[in-house]
Amino acid sequence: AQSVTQLGSHVSVSEGALVLLRCNYSSSVPPYLFWYVQYPNQGLQLLLKYTTGATLVKGINGFEAEFKKSETSFHLTKPSAHMSDAAEYFCAVSPSNFGNEKLTFGTGTRLTIIP
Amino acid sequence: ETGVTQSPTHLIKTRGQQVTLRCSSQSGHNTVSWYQQALGQGPQFIFQYYREEENGRGNFPPRFSGLQFPNYSSELNVNALELDDSALYLCASSGTSGKETQYFGPGTRLLVL
Numbered sequence: 300a301q302s303v304t305q306l307g308s309h310v311s312v313s314e315g316a317l318v319l320l321r322c323n324y325s326s327s328v329p330p331y332l333f334w335y336v337q338y339p340n341q342g343l344q345l346l347l348k349y350t351t352g353a354t355l356v357k358g359i360n361g362f363e364a365e366f367k368k369s370e371t372s373f374h375l376t377k378p379s380a381h382m383s384d385a386a387e388y389f390c391a392v393s394p395s396n397f398g399n400e401k402l403t404f405g406t407g408t409r410l411t412i413i414p
Numbered sequence: 415e416t417g418v419t420q421s422p423t424h425l426i427k428t429r430g431q432q433v434t435l436r437c438s439s440q441s442g443h444n445t446v447s448w449y450q451q452a453l454g455q456g457p458q459f460i461f462q463y464y465r466e467e468e469n470g471r472g473n474f475p476p477r478f479s480g481l482q483f484p485n486y487s488s489e490l491n492v493n494a495l496e497l498d499d500s501a502l503y504l505c506a507s508s509g510t511s512g513k514e515t516q517y518f519g520p521g522t523r524l525l526v527l
Contacts (some may be wrong), residue, residue, distance in 0.1 A: 335518075342418075342504055342518040343457070389456050401447070401470050402506075402516060404456030 301326045303390045305405035313413045318362075318377040320408045322390030325371065332373040333391040333402065334364055343389065349373060360384070385412045418507050418519035426525045427495050435490040435522045437505030445469070445509070446488040447516060448480060451502040463488055492524075500526045 306321040324330055331350050335343040347358025354366040360383075364375045373390060387409050391402040419438045427433050439446050445464045449457035459472035463482035477493040486507070492499055502523050506516035 333515075342520040343506075345515055345517070348515060391456075401459050401462060401472070402449075402457070403459070404449075406456050407454075 301328075301330065301392045301394060301403050303392050303403060303405040305388075305390050305408050307408055308406065309409045309411065311411040311413055312380045314382055315379050318375070318380045318384065318410065320375040320388050320390075320410065322364075322373045322375065322405060323371050324373060324390075324392045326392060326394065328394050331393045332364075332366060333393070334358065334362070334373075334375050335389045335391060335404075337387040337389065337407075339386075346375070346388075380410075380412050382412050382414065385410055418505060418517055420503075420505050420519040420522050422522060423520070424523045424525075426527065428527050429495055429497060431495050431526075432491065432493045433495060433524060435492075435503050435505075435524070437488045437490070437507075437519060439486045439488070439505075439507030440517050443507035443509050443517075444486050445507060446482055446486065447506045447508070448488070448490045449504040449506065450474075451504055451521070452498075453501070457504055460490070495526045497526050500524060 302325045304323045333348045334346040346362050347356045349356045349366045357363045362377045387407045389407050390405045421436045447462040448460040451457040460474050461471040462469045466482045479491045482488045502521045504521045506518045508514045508516045
């Protein structure tokens with residue numbers, strides 16, 4: 300079975316400060332890892348994903364994440380927060396040896412940007 | 415290119431009723447997955463359809479059922495609604511390989527009274 304744990308259900312950062320959202324995964328097989336963002340009253344938008352290859356993954360809106368197998372982590376970062384980054388962020392995992400992507404999501408981290 | 419669309423956007427039902435939610439997949443996608451997102455929680459996988467066949471199911475009772483049509487659009491049916499079924503229902507479509515990224519629709523918010 301696979302699971303993800305997002306540390307911190309709420310994170311607040313000042314505009315222009317570093318954004319760090321934490322995600323740790325558990326998987327008995329090599330994982331595919333994802334970060335999705337959800338704005339109020341909307342569906343999920345893919346920020347970035349790790350499948351194979353380079354462990355540092357760059358996504359949209361200036362976000363990036365690094366896959367660290369030794370730490371079973373896939374933390375999301377952005378060097379400088381913008382007001383428009385305020386949203387709910389979800390980390391998700393799927394098994395790489397499965398014939399389809401059945402995503403298992405974490406409980407989410409709500410990011411607040413302080414002006 | 416048209417993205418994933420869902421209808422209706424909002425729905426109110428009473429306990430014991432039945433509901434049908436609809437999803438049109440993104441152009442070129444033949445796989446549709448359904449998720450339930452309760453308030454304050456992450457989405458939970460309900461089931462997936464690939465070429466009109468169910469291709470995996472999460473931990474949901476049989477009163478949650480689905481269909482996929484030849485044009486790859488899909489329906490989620492829930493019978494005997496319970497209060498705990500109140501949630502945002504998300505549909506996601508993905509491409510032909512089964513290993514491609516899932517693209518989500520805006521969701522249908524269901525309230526059961």
